[in-house]
Amino acid sequence: MRVLVTGAAGSLGRAITVGLDRLGHEVVCLDLVPPVDGSPFAWHEADCTDADAVAAVFAEERLDAVVHLAGTPEEAALPDELTSHVITTAALLDAMVAHDVPRLVYASSNHAVGRTPRADGELGEHVPPRPDTYYGVAKVAAEALMRLFAERHGTDAVACRIGSFLEEPTSVRGLSTWLSPADGVRMVEAALTAPAPGYAVLYGVSANTRAWWDLEPGRRLGYEPQDDAEAYAERIAAGPDDEAEAEFVGGPYATARLHRPALG
Numbered sequence: 001m002r003v004l005v006t007g008a009a010g011s012l013g014r015a016i017t018v019g020l021d022r023l024g025h026e027v028v029c030l031d032l033v034p035p036v037d038g039s040p041f042a043w044h045e046a047d048c049t050d051a052d053a054v055a056a057v058f059a060e061e062r063l064d065a066v067v068h069l070a071g072t073p074e075e076a077a078l079p080d081e082l083t084s085h086v087i088t089t090a091a092l093l094d095a096m097v098a099h100d101v102p103r104l105v106y107a108s109s110n111h112a113v114g115r116t117p118r119a120d121g122e123l124g125e126h127v128p129p130r131p132d133t134y135y136g137v138a139k140v141a142a143e144a145l146m147r148l149f150a151e152r153h154g155t156d157a158v159a160c161r162i163g164s165f166l167e168e169p170t171s172v173r174g175l176s177t178w179l180s181p182a183d184g185v186r187m188v189e190a191a192l193t194a195p196a197p198g199y200a201v202l203y204g205v206s207a208n209t210r211a212w213w214d215l216e217p218g219r220r221l222g223y224e225p226q227d228d229a230e231a232y233a234e235r236i237a238a239g240p241d242d243e244a245e246a247e248f249v250g251g252p253y254a255t256a257r258l259h260r261p262a263l264g
């Protein structure tokens, strides 16, 4: 497939572009910033919040799918979050419809449901949206927009609610939420190639022994994670905030530390 990867210069973007290339996909990159030296991929320096700039990329490239990873990966003021996640997704979806690009894979987040109490048990794909932050609110809204386009235009749209994408887990919570780079590539590949998913949600975590996510929605799309954070458990020391962060699925994002005015 010829795949546009937005946010290609970022942490997920660097791993996913290389992984998709190894799997035989043709990768086209888009990011606000120029390519790192030696990047072998076609590269568009553009802002996904700029609908005209996004349309210009689609006019130039023949594409089979979009993997949307561009966006701020942390909490900020509500308007900035909505711009970074909802407006970017809207610009891409509009261009996809205009150019008959049939599939979007989106880096959503566990923080879309982060205010779900851990006591509720394993999280399935149909739990109600329960954002823990403005970041989470924006992810929920981006997912809703994907669903609208799936139902209105038939766009296949897979929202991957990613846990913690890192080389290795670094905290007790991470032993549950870790997504390894190799599993991240497996996840995106499955979301790109699953036959006719329509609108679908999967949990983007590895096969962690301590996970509290239902891996079945991903497995139905062909995502079979192979790594387990437990392999790192002995190296991880308990932290002072572990107990407070264990109350809600969103961990630190669901604690009072991040409370701030929506428009502040």
Ligand SMILES: NC(=O)c1ccc[n+]([C@@H]2O[C@H](COP(=O)([O-])OP(=O)(O)OC[C@H]3O[C@@H](n4cnc5c(N)ncnc54)[C@H](O)[C@@H]3O)[C@@H](O)[C@H]2O)c1
Binding pocket: 006, 007, 008, 009, 010, 011, 012, 013, 030, 031, 032, 033, 046, 047, 048, 049, 068, 069, 070, 071, 072, 073, 074, 084, 088, 107, 108, 109, 110, 161, 162, 163, 164, 165, 166
């Ligand atoms: N890293 C994680 O553990 C994690 C977990 C859940 C979800 N996510 C989501 O995955 C996505 C990527 O996260 P990351 O950790 O790689 O972040 P990152 O900050 O490392 O990379 C994001 C990239 O997007 C680019 N970008 C930002 N805004 C842009 C715009 N408007 N137009 C074009 N490019 C833009 C940045 O230049 C950067 O290269 C984000 O949407 C984030 O919310 C990440």
